[in-house]
Amino acid sequence: MLNDYYEFKIAGHWLSALVNDDFTGLSDAEANLVEDWLYPHLRQLPDMTVAVLFDEGRGFAEDEISGLYADCYAVRLYFTNNNLGN
Secondary structure (H helix, E strand, O other), rough: OOOOOEEEEEEEEHHHHHHHOOOOOOOHHHHHHHHHHHHHHHHHHHOOEEEEOOOOEEEEEEEEOOOOOOEEEEEEEEOOOOOOOO
């Protein structure tokens, strides 16, 4: 049961890679940047699911993958938190 999440501001440029595992629009360096950002989360949260909140949290902000400013979306990594009561 996915019962918790972390939320990040992520540039729209990365969404296809995060949501669909589709890196075709990215250069090798960009793909490596996404994988380097994502790997610690995958290791900690092997059952996570990625969701993009298209209707809220959108705006010009610092992208948490690259550290650059861009048109960003709120992205949630949902996971099972066994410390939360049912």
